[in-house]
Amino acid sequence: MPLTSAIAAVGTHLPPRIRTTEETERRLREGNPGVELPVGLIRRMTGVDRVHEREEGEQASDLAVLAARQAIEASPEPVDLLIFSSASQDLIEPATAHIVSAKLGLGVPVFDVKNACNSVLNAVQVAHGLIVSGQARRVLVASGETPTSAVRWQVADRHQFVRSFPGYTMSDAGAALILEASDVSAERGIVDLAFSAASHHWSIGTLPMGGSMRPRDPDATYFDIDGRALQRAFMALGPELVTGLLERNGIALADLDLVLMHQVAEPHLGPIADRLGLGVEMILPTVAQHGNLASATLPVQLRQALDRGLVGEGSLVLLVGLAGGISLGAAAVRL
Template identity: 30%
Template sequence: MTIRAVVTGVGHYLPDRVVPNAEFEATLDTSDEWIRERTGIERRHFAAPGQTTSDMATRAARAALAMAGREPSKVDAIVLATSTPDLTFPSAATMVQRALGMTGGFAFDLQAVCAGFVYALTTANALIVAGQARRVLVIGAETFSKILDWTDRTTCVLFGDGAGAVLLEWQESDGTAARGVLATDLHSDGTFKDLLYVDGGISTGTQGVLRMEGKEVFRHAVGKLAQTAESALERAGLTGEDVDWIVPHQANLRIIKATAQKMGVPMDRVVVTVQDHGNTSAASIPLALSVGVERGQIKRGDLVVMEAIGGGLAWGSVVVRW
């Protein structure tokens, strides 16, 4: 028998405030048409004053637990992917642990920017397969609205806030059409640090704001996303023809379309939410997963490929049988 980490619950949370593209027209040299044409984004959600990453992560976690029919006391670990934690320390994951009323287990944050969720899912899968945990909450949550330069029309219109979560559980499998995580593939290359970063932190004594070389990030994204997805599928003994759904990082509709085309997967097998959420960084894939399930797109037994790229550069993919 083989041990698999199986998704048993998924959930998401979005802040109440919805910001349409037109709202930026009053302060920036931009328009709804300009943003839609270049990104596919129509609106995004921004956190309320005082609303934190851990607040949103907790709400998404509760939704995932409710779907799975599990109490927080049954969870062994929380892995929270975020680049916008509430504080420098302690981790936002421990704040979620407290909010859920978990008195046991362990919790930690993981930072790989927009690739954070695939890194976190890979880590959680390894914990389960190694026997370190039987149930792990994997969360992606961000409040990117707090690190944006509101005078830079090339970046501030791209991002939004939100959270998504999945519950991974230990299950035995006989290997026949096995559910759960089938393969993962992770990469990073620090030589590309200056393409996407925040210009503040401990070393500067400032919070800083997001900086991005958009054209260069786009150029790297398409090739690297297709490559990592194909590598993970190969490890699972599968090809693009076997894929039921691609759930990509929701950064830019043009990147999503170009990656799907490169993989030979039609767009009617791609879950797209970027128009409604913008780029929510580590939250974008679990948000899209939850919405895909909610829409009735992703069903039990479907083969799902998740892929993402973010600052670092860091990129990777996960193949899951739902």
């Protein structure tokens, strides 16, 4: 029978340590007395109430392992490939996938997939392709995001604060998916995927540290993002990628049980959803209570939707990824 890949398990880890937006603003005001920072601005502009912070000394691999153990416990059959997929990493070399594999005690091939906040969705794309082509049977996709390490707490002026602004709403998190081979006749699995990029926008948002451009510049260890330009770039993408995926598979919006979409800020959610041809009422909101979870966003939303009974076996879900660079991705999945 022709093969597809199906999601066998979802694991997530949200660090219990919380930093509220009020705490963020208080820390910024106390640490930067010479810079005027309006009270309540971050909450008004982003809708984010709080973010998750990992414990001191906890690495991206640790967060990925905590989520992966949940997924493995739920679906304990052996995996034959591990893909670490995250904007974050423990080291430049070796691949963080090796560290995750060692901590889990696995003895399988590994590699990293990295594409900002679309890292997990792109890893699903790769895993799906390997399964359909017969090169893998069960793939563990694991993500550990640690963006709070790149938050700039000392700002020289208002301009630097604005360029650092999106970092104040980013959360640490772990996420994992197990994808396994499934007969197409089983009517479960990935229906289709689609991806696009507008790479001329790459400089809108950067975290330069450790790269060849600025390998040892201490100032390069912080986010530098033009939030408004990023929103404009996403709005310019158009709906064709999402609507095309749905149309070629005969899927109407009414057929979808839920839409999971990467979320940067609450006010952006509606306009971007409308621009992509989706209704905001179809989307599970998470950014207010959990912040920007980077590439862990979609697995966290899926886990929450399953736990809350919003979706279940047989549900048709659309995953939409938005990432710096910039990239757009979509996947229709039958659970």
